[in-house]
Amino acid sequence: xxxxxxxxxxxxxxxxxxxxxxxxxxxxxxxxxxxxxxxxxxxxxxxxxxxxxxxxxxxxxxxxxxxxxxxxxxxxxxxxx
Amino acid sequence: xxxxxxxxxxxxxxxxxxxxxxxxxxxxxxxxxxxxxxxxxxxxxxxxxxxxxxxxxxxxxxxxxxxxxxxxxxxxxxxxxxxxxxxxxxxxxxxxxxxxxxxxxxxxxxxxxxxxxxxxxxxxxxxxxxxxxxxxxxxxxxxxxxxxxxxxxxxxxxxxxxxxxxxxxxxxxxxxxxxxxxxxxxxxxxxxxxxxxxxxxxxxxxxxxxxxxxxxxxxxxxxxxxxxxxxxxxxxxxxxxxxxxxxxxxxxxxx
Ligand SMILES: NC(=O)c1ccc[n+]([C@@H]2O[C@H](COP(=O)([O-])OP(=O)(O)OC[C@H]3O[C@@H](n4cnc5c(N)ncnc54)[C@H](OP(=O)(O)O)[C@@H]3O)[C@@H](O)[C@H]2O)c1
Numbered sequence: 001x002x003x004x005x006x007x008x009x010x011x012x013x014x015x016x017x018x019x020x021x022x023x024x025x026x027x028x029x030x031x032x033x034x035x036x037x038x039x040x041x042x043x044x045x046x047x048x049x050x051x052x053x054x055x056x057x058x059x060x061x062x063x064x065x066x067x068x069x070x071x072x073x074x075x076x077x078x079x080x081x
Numbered sequence: 082x083x084x085x086x087x088x089x090x091x092x093x094x095x096x097x098x099x100x101x102x103x104x105x106x107x108x109x110x111x112x113x114x115x116x117x118x119x120x121x122x123x124x125x126x127x128x129x130x131x132x133x134x135x136x137x138x139x140x141x142x143x144x145x146x147x148x149x150x151x152x153x154x155x156x157x158x159x160x161x162x163x164x165x166x167x168x169x170x171x172x173x174x175x176x177x178x179x180x181x182x183x184x185x186x187x188x189x190x191x192x193x194x195x196x197x198x199x200x201x202x203x204x205x206x207x208x209x210x211x212x213x214x215x216x217x218x219x220x221x222x223x224x225x226x227x228x229x230x231x232x233x234x235x236x237x238x239x240x241x242x243x244x245x246x247x248x249x250x251x252x253x254x255x256x257x258x259x260x261x262x263x264x265x266x267x268x269x270x271x272x273x274x275x276x277x278x279x280x281x282x283x284x285x286x287x288x289x290x291x292x293x294x295x296x297x298x299x300x301x302x303x304x305x306x307x308x309x310x311x312x313x314x315x316x317x318x319x320x321x322x323x324x325x326x327x328x329x330x331x332x333x334x335x336x
Contacts, residue, residue: 036176036190043144055119
């Protein structure tokens with residue numbers, strides 16, 4: 001499973017929306033994610049990939065795609081180390 | 082009132098009231114373990130500011146709503162220091178919603194971080210205080226006994242925290258551990274500035290007999306006192322720091 005698929009599964013499970021509606025362009029509002037959903041998704045993604053996503057970075061995510069891109073770049077970094 | 086050479090864990094001390102408590106204790110010679118959750122930069126900055134007061138600081142990330150993370154944090158403290166003198170349970174989170182919109186997720190999130198964390202941290206801390214005694218202080222709010230709009234879950238979690246404080250105070254007394262809570266009214270922090278802007282909290286100076294808002298240092302001063310030997314006979318109490326607001330029935334008074 002790609003990073004994107006894994007993140008999508010996590011977000012869909014937390015927000016209880018069908019994962020087929022979550023595209024890279026979807027905003028958190030469109031996915032019906034409130035601030036608690038967002039924090040819980042961040043925590044679940046952190047634990048799945050063994051990374052830390054500081055709030056300062058998370059604040060910058062405009063949509064699901066930004067979130068996925070950030071996780072992808074962090075996972076790639078981890079693999080290099 | 083020197084606490085020289087003691088070691089304290091302050092949960093959620095990267096910013097806000099926790100940071101003020103950490104700095105106050107540090108200024109009295111206490112080495113500080115700075116716990117944070119989402120804001121590492123703030124925690125690192127607080128640690129630097131603590132070190133500039135001439136004591137040691139250690140930064141630990143842990144979500145105190147997660148029992149496994151609490152265990153990891155205490156395992157680290159146990160391995161690295163093998164002791165703890167002071168536990169300040171300050172970290173809090175919450176979901177502001179009307180009663181009818183509170184779901185299980187919002188309830189559990191808030192209760193786990195605000196109330197259960199005190200229980201789990203106190204259990205682990207008591208072990209590290211064995212044979213040396215210690216102090217446990219948590220931070221509550223007026224919402225535990227008074228109703229504030231959209232504050233239900235947090236208010237309930239704080240009521241649980243205050244009740245738990247009484248039980249801990251009695252059951253840990255034989256181990257020479259003093260347990261108390263400090264409850265504040267609205268405190269001037271970054272979080273509050275946000276609530277002001279959103280119109281969720283009003284400027285409460287008119288209803289504060291002391292004439293100004295409570296600031297984080299007001300809370301920190303009382304916490305430090307409760308950590309001192311002078312406070313030895315205060316057990317299981319909730320000390321209110323609100324400039325007198327809660328003793329007046331301001332809701333009934335005309336403008
Ligand atoms: N401000 C007020 O008006 C007021 C009034 C009465 C009582 N209080 C109480 O005072 C305490 C501190 O409040 P504050 O206003 O300083 O809070 P704040 O500015 O909202 O900051 C919350 C603090 O708690 C930490 N935190 C949140 N969730 C956490 C978790 N799951 N695990 C570990 N740390 C976590 C945060 O760390 P990160 O930033 O790293 O996530 C941050 O340091 C709380 O218990 C609050 O209920 C506040």
